[in-house]
Amino acid sequence: MRRTKAEAEETRSSILHAAERVFFEKGVSNASLDDVAKAAGVTRGAIYWHFSNKTDLFLELYNTVSLPLEDMVVRDTEQPASEVLGVIEASAGNWLDDLAADEHRQRIFTILLRCPYDEDLMPVLDKQREVDDRHTVMLDNAFDRARNEGFLSGNWTPQSATKALRWMMEGLCSEWLLFGRRFDLAAEGKEGLKRLFDSFRPAPVAIASA
Amino acid sequence: MRRTKAEAEETRSSILHAAERVFFEKGVSNASLDDVAKAAGVTRGAIYWHFSNKTDLFLELYNTVSLPLEDMVVRDTEQPASEVLGVIEASAGNWLDDLAADEHRQRIFTILLRCPYDEDLMPVLDKQREVDDRHTVMLDNAFDRARNEGFLSGNWTPQSATKALRWMMEGLCSEWLLFGRRFDLAAEGKEGLKRLFDSFRPAPVAIASA
DNA sequence: AAATTAACATACGACTGTGTTTGTATAATT
């Protein structure tokens, strides 16, 4: 019962969506291809037609969101230095808003956090590292610009600010994703960001007063 | 070939050690009991003698470190308020030192971070949450004491300081454990802690000068 | 000394998941 090309593309994407849900619920290694097939309303034959095996299915699923993942990098480095910190903070806040609103992204991140990286999933890890490294470099540069223009507190170096920000974001999201979303990610996250960035900014110089 | 009780206890603990290594390397759900048995130099019979099944083995393994886990709570709340922040910072720093030095603890944490929590592993998750909640309460109280005595910067509230600290620690350890230990956990972690705690402390009041 | 039991190893049956092969109906091609 051959379907038209559009229909085939439809079942392929329904398989991907089903895989996302099943992998999220049962974990990648605990989920069987039959679980995915049933969740997609097809048989394993359809999966093996569109994908070569489970690892390939996982990688394709990862690719469906890998490009949006990279959007978290800060690219507005053309701003005046006085606003660099504000731009970074807003960018991180927006990223939290996006994650909080996008269940798809939530599930993918959760899957990625929990998945046991064996040998054949290494490309995923490598890509994650590459994105993280690029992100780190861009943050370093941005904080460095802020510091050179006197907009970074002496308590922080560009590198330490980058790390503090990244660790806070990672811890925040890990706790939220892996631990059952028991708090308001965007609200509490942005409040934390605000206080952290306040400490990034130099103390206001005392106006000569009485 | 019946062994003496001491020998039996020895094989039991060797099974636990093997399980720790194998679960760490292959992930809990990807590791078979035969993998564990071979790594321990026994057969599956020995495992089924000492443990009822794989979940039970995992839970017993978790119990071997669950008590030390709770040591990370700050219990030195009897210090003078002026030193509360220093005590918390030192406690967190010590915790990092311990983790960096104890491969056993590293593996257990990594396993816990990566393991897909299905239904029968819920007790582990619940216990983790309980420890975390207690830790949070103690930190809240400690920061509150510091604030009441004027030792907490106005930029932070006790709750926000607690969260910032916990997220930073969690992000730091997650990245180090899940991402290949590509940096010096204790050194970089303590530097980050120092800067964060510097921002927790109120700005020094300007001495009346010329 | 005989019987029992603890501490395993070995063997067995059942099931699950995987990859492949085969069947098949339909769209696309010629």
Place this chain on the structure above:
DNA sequence: AATTATACAAACACAGTCGTATGTTAATTT
């Protein structure tokens, strides 16, 4: 209109893995 390639479903063969059942040996008990 006949052929072919596509998009699957259904069936098959096979390796793991699990739990259990049974065997075996040595320590303990009686």
